[in-house]
Amino acid sequence: RFKCGLSGPVLDVLRCRPGWQQARNEEEWDFLWCDVTWLRENFDHVYLEEHVRICHFRNHYELSRKNYLVKNLKRFRKQLEREAGKLEAARCDFFPKTFELPSEYHLFVEEFRKKPGTTWIMKPVGRSQGKGIFLFRKLKDIFDWKMVSMTVCSLERGNCLFVFPQDGGRTNEQKDETQIETYVVQRYIENPYLIGGRKFDLRVYILVTSYSPLKAWLYRDGFARFSSMRFTLNSIDDHYVHLTNVAVQKTAPDYDPEKGCKWMIQQLRQYLTAKHGTGLVEVLFADMDNIFIKSLQSVQKVIISDKRCFELYGYDILIDQDLKPWLLEVNASPSLAASSQEDYELKCHLLEDTLHVVDMEGRWAKMLSTLSRFLLLCEGVHMFSLLGKRLEGAKLYSC
């Protein structure tokens, strides 16, 4: 019996699954697909039996909120450096320089002044779909930028007056804090890899079925999202040039829903191989695997482990012109709405396969990599190759 808080592909897939029934309103359920709000409000109060499955971890925000992710990564990196040396720690350098505002404002300004003229991007931590993001090159731009309603708050730090916008859709957690919304400011990647003059980012789905031991699955059918305009650094105000989320692109003037703006990852891989050769492309994909694993490891100890929880994350990766992948963010509630017929099918397959892997029916244990499009990424300390074979000698450092 399942209960589902969302409509669209999720509901359709759940309904179609043989032997699964939608639970009626007050009835008990065995499987829940909920949104994070429900989780926050009810998880601590509801008694959950051993066998149920729920689609989020209690404190998933350690990975999905930008400021916590940065914090965890920085901490993990330090630990790794202490225990395994600089070389291994350097493998964590897939996150562009980031500072939390307002708490790390001074550190930010110091870094900012080191390289004047670089572009930075400001992102609100609690929001998604590209809302509230802007780019700037001068410190004064932070002050010039205005939102609909403002809350003025003066901080007693070096005579600096900060104007922070009021967040209309504040979450429960933020109500406990003061009226300041937290932001992260990140060095903007000015040399993204372009295809046909356009910028794109990658959306890869990672399914985590347990954190201790760490068991993660990589979905084969990730995709690249293209911005509909040619890339230029001249117009940093133009959201359509820089932000590739489908939500933003949907409002672009020449957005054509038939067009799709998406390439499957295999397509991208083919294109890059034809251009750069197999060697470099394999390194690129290995680096991406490294991103997934290290980011999960960094929150491994922090996430409240619960055998009943699993989570499907949407990773946003950007590739720069040197074929280096950068982690932009991790979504704990990746959009499961469908933008087209093809997209609907993609999301349905994703969800079906997720359900296979989570395997409530206990049927598929041995056959998962042939049955679904998920590839086992890591289990415990072992990494797996694309063919499902355990990579000997490739042990993960655990901290």
Added chain:
Amino acid sequence: MKNTGKNQSELSLSASLQRITILSQLLHSGHDFIMSEEHEISLHNPEIKLESLKEDIKDFLKTSGWEKKLQNAVYSELNVFPSPCHPAAPPEHMKEPLAYMRKAQGSWEKRILKSLNSMCTELSIPLAQKRPASEQKELLNKWNEMGTDEPDLSLFRPVYAPKDFLEVLMNLRNPNYENGEQPSFRNHLGLIQVPLKVKDIPELKEDFSELDLNIGQLGIDDSAQVPPEFFENEHVRIGQKVLAEQDSAAAQQYVRQGCPTALRADLWALILNISNQPEDILYYEQLKSNVIQHDLLVDSLIYKDVKLTASNDDYYFVFEDYLYQVLLCFSRDTSVLEHFAYSSATPPKSYIQGKLGIEEYAVFYPPNGVIPFHGFSMYVAPLCFLYHEPSKLYQIFREMYVRFFFRLHSISSHPSGIVSLCLLFETLLQTHLPQLFYHLREIGAQPLRISFKWMVRAFSGYLATDQLLLLWDRILGYNSLEILAVLAAAVFAFRAVNLMEVTSLAAAEAVLADLSTLKVMPLLQIFLFATVT
């Protein structure tokens, strides 16, 4: 490797060799060689004789790689030019030996030109005009992002679409051939009713012997389930060796088993003999400046076509800008006129205003003689996956066009011409899937009506890109387009069960609407080598 008639053809090619610019390059570098220090020293050697000079030059050719380049150039000319015919044959026969075909092509061309001219008069736009300086500057600035332009193209229509062309082909008849019988199973039931010779499966099996079941193929033996040691690794190694040797003929043989993705761009360039020399880049830049200076009516047709087809494609939309850069230059490239010597088509002529009919004032319009039709830009789009430098992309496309693509929209009796391909397709289907053929015919869904558009576009835009490139590997490898007809038949064979159940043309089209999941090589292999005949 078939080496038929190479020696005979070499003699008749001596004239065309003179046209090869490579010779002038050779002469220059040969001059440098003679002037080089080593040779100066040996020239002063009193023992040097004329005989050793000849040997020295031969050695020079070998060591500097010029021998290879000359070989490649000769080989590529052999591929393109038809075998020599009787010395008394008039030049039209090199274009097209059958008179009725020539006539049909001529009237088709008249129709297209009429349509173009009437559009021109209707919209009162001149066929060509010089751009004002400000517009020139603007275009130059926007050269890399012409796709951002949104000109009003609503009044333009494509000059013709593949289905118009199919209507013409259906009405082709050989006036000397009288077939008094009613159509029945003893003769041909398809749409094409001309008695051209096409191959049957045993002949195709022989021609395409490298596609046999027991020979490794990319597209089959490189899938995830097959360990790479079986075939893939060795194949890649051989490919790298072929590239190192820079041998066109070897490359052409090699690609019959498919190209590894990382090597494909270089292998195709080797087969097509494109090396992107400074002269080539300069030539492209000249074409670019022609585009900037003059505006042609066909430019709008090109814009419209790109916007309608490639820009709406899920995978090719990214390359929109490249398509303009290639196609606009292509329409101004007069070197393309050379291919009309062996094509059944003739470039349309236009007259300077007021001088109609006076030959001195005739110009070819468009300058390259090729009027684009609906879907033309799809010939270029897949190449954007391989080539990113505009002048190289341009040259590859031009060479592909003058070797292969032109045959897909001109009426000729050539075995790779579209008429033969259609007939081959229909014959294969009727012979090996008679029940299916009859059923489709009965419900008014003649198979050619569905497969025609696939073949005219060489399947571009219908197959997934990686599959398309594997198919085009074989086109290059076998120097023939017949594989398009075989694939079309194989697709029908694959979906035969569903097709037997449909009861209308629309339903049949729906079954065959989406080819993007098809794997080309297994289909071809099964159809040619694993079907009981």
